[in-house]
Amino acid sequence: MNVNPFVVGQWVRKERFYGRASQIREVFEGYRNWLWLLGTRRIGKTSLLRQIEYLAWSAENRQYFPVYWDFQGCENATELHEGFGEALLDAEDRLDEIGLAPDEFEGRDLFASLSRLRRTLRNKDLKLLLLCDEVEELIKIDEHDPALLSRLRRAMQSQDDCRSVLASTIRLWALAKQRPDTSPFLHGFSPPLYIRGLDDDEARALIQQDNLPDSSRPRIDDESAEAIRSACDNHPYLIQLLCKRFLEVGDLSEAQAEVASDQMVSYFFAVDFEMLSPDEQKILRIIADADSAASDSILSRMTLKSNELSAPLFRLEHLGYIRRTAGRRYELVNRFFRQWFVDRPEGTLPESSVPTAREARDSSGSRLPNNPDASERTTVSMAVRDNVLADGQILDGRYRLETKIGKGATGVVFKARDLLLNTWIAVKVLRREYCANNEVVERFRRETLLARDLNHPNILNVYPLAETDGWHYIAMRLVEGGTLARQLESSGPLPIGELVTIARKLASALDAAHRQKVVHRDIKTQNILMEKPGEPYLTDFGLAHLMGIPRITSPGVFMGTPDYTSPEQASLSPTDGRSDIYSLGVVMFEMATGRRPFKSDSAQKVLEMHRFTEPPDPAGYRPDLDPSLRKVILRCMEKDPRQRFQTAGELELSLKSRS
Numbered sequence: 001m002n003v004n005p006f007v008v009g010q011w012v013r014k015e016r017f018y019g020r021a022s023q024i025r026e027v028f029e030g031y032r033n034w035l036w037l038l039g040t041r042r043i044g045k046t047s048l049l050r051q052i053e054y055l056a057w058s059a060e061n062r063q064y065f066p067v068y069w070d071f072q073g074c075e076n077a078t079e080l081h082e083g084f085g086e087a088l089l090d091a092e093d094r095l096d097e098i099g100l101a102p103d104e105f106e107g108r109d110l111f112a113s114l115s116r117l118r119r120t121l122r123n124k125d126l127k128l129l130l131l132c133d134e135v136e137e138l139i140k141i142d143e144h145d146p147a148l149l150s151r152l153r154r155a156m157q158s159q160d161d162c163r164s165v166l167a168s169t170i171r172l173w174a175l176a177k178q179r180p181d182t183s184p185f186l187h188g189f190s191p192p193l194y195i196r197g198l199d200d201d202e203a204r205a206l207i208q209q210d211n212l213p214d215s216s217r218p219r220i221d222d223e224s225a226e227a228i229r230s231a232c233d234n235h236p237y238l239i240q241l242l243c244k245r246f247l248e249v250g251d252l253s254e255a256q257a258e259v260a261s262d263q264m265v266s267y268f269f270a271v272d273f274e275m276l277s278p279d280e281q282k283i284l285r286i287i288a289d290a291d292s293a294a295s296d297s298i299l300s301r302m303t304l305k306s307n308e309l310s311a312p313l314f315r316l317e318h319l320g321y322i323r324r325t326a327g328r329r330y331e332l333v334n335r336f337f338r339q340w341f342v343d344r345p346e347g348t349l350p351e352s353s354v355p356t357a358r359e360a361r362d363s364s365g366s367r368l369p370n371n372p373d374a375s376e377r378t379t380v381s382m383a384v385r386d387n388v389l390a391d392g393q394i395l396d397g398r399y400r401l402e403t404k405i406g407k408g409a410t411g412v413v414f415k416a417r418d419l420l421l422n423t424w425i426a427v428k429v430l431r432r433e434y435c436a437n438n439e440v441v442e443r444f445r446r447e448t449l450l451a452r453d454l455n456h457p458n459i460l461n462v463y464p465l466a467e468t469d470g471w472h473y474i475a476m477r478l479v480e481g482g483t484l485a486r487q488l489e490s491s492g493p494l495p496i497g498e499l500v501t502i503a504r505k506l507a508s509a510l511d512a513a514h515r516q517k518v519v520h521r522d523i524k525t526q527n528i529l530m531e532k533p534g535e536p537y538l539t540d541f542g543l544a545h546l547m548g549i550p551r552i553t554s555p556g557v558f559m560g561t562p563d564y565t566s567p568e569q570a571s572l573s574p575t576d577g578r579s580d581i582y583s584l585g586v587v588m589f590e591m592a593t594g595r596r597p598f599k600s601d602s603a604q605k606v607l608e609m610h611r612f613t614e615p616p617d618p619a620g621y622r623p624d625l626d627p628s629l630r631k632v633i634l635r636c637m638e639k640d641p642r643q644r645f646q647t648a649g650e651l652e653l654s655l656k657s658r659s
Helices: 021-029 045-058 077-090 092-097 110-123 135-144 146-156 170-176 200-208 222-232 236-249 252-260 263-275 278-290 295-300 310-318 335-342 438-451 484-491 496-515 577-593 603-612 627-636 648-656
Strands: 034-038 064-070 127-133 162-168 322-324 330-332 399-407 411-418 423-430 466-468 471-476 528-532 535-538
Touching: 021 034, 021 045, 034 045, 034 170, 045 064, 045 127, 045 162, 064 077, 064 110, 077 092, 077 110, 077 146, 110 127, 110 146, 135 146, 135 162, 135 170, 146 162, 162 170, 200 222, 200 236, 222 236, 222 252, 222 335, 236 252, 236 263, 252 335, 263 335, 278 295, 278 310, 278 322, 278 330, 278 335, 310 322, 330 335, 399 423, 484 528, 484 577, 496 535, 496 577, 496 627, 496 648, 577 627, 577 648, 627 648
Parallel strands: 034 162, 064 127, 127 162
Antiparallel strands: 322 330, 399 411, 411 423, 423 471, 466 471, 528 535
C-alpha cells in the first residue's frame, strides 16, 4: 500500500519542505536587508517563511533571531501590536534560550517592543529577522493611518540590526504609490523577489519526497512523476494536490480530472486573476485564444502603445502565468490554469480595479506624461543618441527613460518610470563606449556592492548593477532637488544654519561608510543630491574602495576630482577615511563662500595646490562666518591627515555643537 505523505492546504517545513534554494540564499546571504517575496496564492510563501524561520534558528553559527509575524486581521495600531505579541508567544522557546519572555513586552507600544528586542539581540550578537506574512493587510492601515505605516517602515528598515522579509500577493503593490509627505512603504523593499514554480529538479524531489526515508516515500514511477511535473508546471500546491489524488485513486487521468474540477483550485485561480490589471487580463485572454502568441500579435489586439506592452508581459511571466517558448511565443502555464481559463467565455471573468498603463496616474491625480513619439519606438530598437540611450527607451521591459537629469564622464542619469511599481526613479546608464571596458564596468558594479549595506538615511540606496542588450545601468531612488553643485550655482553661499545641517548629515553618512571600511574617494558637490533644503544624499560610490582591500585601479593612477581631492590622493599616496574628511572640508568651504579654495586652468596645478598651498581663510570671503565654524573647515583641510578630525564621527560631534 502506498504511503501518502503529501500535505495540501497547510504550510510545511523541515523534511516536508522542498526547493526555493535561491530565495533562501538571498534571504541569508544577499546584500539586501529588506526583501519582498511576491507571488500568487498557494505558491508557498508561508511555507518559505516558516522554513527560513527553522533554518535561521537551527544554524550552527546563529546570526539571526527569527520572528514569524502574521499580519492577517491587523487593521490598526492595537491589532498590529497584538499580532506582534502573538508572534513573540510563538517564539517563546527561542526567547527563553536568550533569557527573555514574551510578557516582558506587555504594556509597551509596538515600536518600543521592537526597539527593546533589537537592543537585547544586539547585545547577544544576533540580528532580528522579521518574517512578515499576509502583508496586504497594511493596505487597510494606510487608508486611515498612513503615519503608522511610515513608522513601521522605518522600524523594519533599521540600519544594521534587523532584516525584514515581507510576503504578499500582487495586491501589496497598492503601497508603492508616491506620497507627498513621505516615501512609499515599499521603498527599499522593491524590486520584489518573485516566487513562482519550483525548478525542475526541486519539483521532482517534491514528487518523490526525497527528504523522507525510503520506507516512507510514495511509489510513483518516473514516467508518472514527469507527467505530474509537466501538468502542474512545477507549481508546488498543484503538485501536492495531484500527487495526493493520484495515490488515492490510482489513475493519473482520473486524478487530473478531479484536480481540474476542484472548486478550491478554481477559487484560487479566480482570486489571483482578479488582482491583475485589465491589460494583463486581456493579454492572458489573447494568448489563451490562440494557444500561444508572439508579442506583435498581442499588441495588435491591444490599445497599448508598443513601449507599454513589455511591463505587463514581464510581470505575468515572473508571476508564473505565462512563459516563453523556444520560438519566443507566449503560452499559459500548467494545464489546470489553462483549462480553468478557457472554460470561461470572455466577459465572464471578474474585472480588476487596477488601472491600465494608459490610465495610470501620479500621486497628484495628473495623467502621467506620454512621450510624443513613444509609439514609434520599441524596446528592441534601442535608439542611441550621443552614445547613450535615448529618451523613451525601456530597459528590461520595466524602466522607461523619460528625461536626462544629469551626466558625467562615464554615464548619464535619467528620470525614469518604473512601469511595474508605477513610480518615478532615477536610472544611471553607462555610456556605450565604456560598456566593453571591463575596468569601468567593474567600477560601476563596485558602486552598487559598496553602497548596498550602507543603510544610512543620507546615503542614496541603489539596486544591483543590471545589463540589457549590452547596456549596463543602475536603478536608484529619484531625488528631485538636483545636486548641491547646482544649488550653489543658482543661489550662492548657504545660510550658516543650513550649511551646518548639511555638513553634519554628510559627516554622519561618511562615518557610517567608514565604519564599514568604505572610503568614498570622490566627495564633491556634484555627488551630493538635495531633496529639500538641509536634506542631502551622498551618492556615486563608483571610485570607492574597501580599506585594506586592493583597488581596481593600478598604482600610480590618479582617480578623483581635482577640485576636491585630498593632498594624499593628489600625490597618489594611500588613503583612508581622513581623505574623505578633507574633501568634505572643501565642500564646506564652497557652501560657506560660494567658491572653491583653489582655482586654476590646469588640473595639475590644482592638484599641486591641494598638496602644497595653504587654503585661503574662508572668513575672507564670508566675514559673518562664525569663528568656530571657520576652524572646523580649516581643520578638515589640514595637509597632514594627522592634524584633521580623525573620524567623521568626531567631525559630526563638532558640528552638532554648532547647530
